[in-house]
Amino acid sequence: MNELDLIQQLREGDEHAFKTLVESYQDLVYNTALGIVQNAEDAEDISQEVFIKVYRSVHTFKGESKISTWLYRITVSTALDLLRSRKSKKRFSFLQRLFGDNNEPLQEVPDFNHPGVALDQKENAARLFKAINQLPENQKVAFTLHKLEDLSYQEISEVMKVSVSAVESLMHRAKQNLKKILEKDNEE
Template sequence: MKIEDIYHRYKNLVFNLALQYSHNIEDAEEITQDVFVKVFLKKDTFNNYADFKTWIYRVTINQSLDFLKSKHNRKRHLLDSLFGAGKAGTGLQYSNFNHPGTEYENQEALQTLMKKISRLPENQKTVIILLKIEDLSQKQVANIMNISESAVESLFQRAKANLKKML
């Protein structure tokens, strides 16, 4: 399969998933670009035992998490250099999140929920995004995350409990 075909087939999936992690269109575009660069560079090493779509999900999730960690570290370094270590908050800043194509009557509630989801541990956040936002089955999520279906269910239950505490 040519890279152009891969891009056209998966660009929306990659962008929307990256947007779920970044909550920022520009960051999601950057992540999407990075994902397709990685896919292009590594497509010959792709193991055919896994579904290609599953592999794209994994690459996107990993790239999104790496991007957010890197962005957080850059912000921390900048704030520390401007204000001195320990004097400034180092939490992630959120833009006004408006997912394209999604209309909610209560945008403020959605923003609050997405902020809370982003504070979950990475594996719980990933399960919530894949199960409830991407609407994948537990089996698909298990394949993407390379864990058992029962582990997916356990992570989902813990994520729900943690969200209830936060809300």
């Protein structure tokens, strides 16, 4: 079944087409979400949310881009939304602690271990993921899509709706920032 047929059947509410879509793209969505939020439970939750959004908004998909590009976009925005809401909650709980409303200590985020990393690289990868977490949003997205999903700069530019040169610049800055963060970590 080609993409246009699949989309057409999805628009008609075909249950089988939806199952085909989910089974074809669930790993793509899950892996992307996992790379951004760095938590398996959250990534699963986001993946489900992505497919629910797809189910509800398939009639708005014009078919100008590939399904995968569309899915990457929804996944990235859903994952970033979750991170933003977590950040604002964290800030709020910090303020609560500051004013003595909430005396619970802030939870330390545990090291993230991606299941696809080779055993001998686990420790280094955990350090890298920790550093990736400190990057600005768009650098994090570009770097994650390139490293975890093996997307080319051209594909990333389509997902992020920016030019290829903008992606090149994002990747360059991401690498520079990661180097700085890791070197600082090494010194400590």
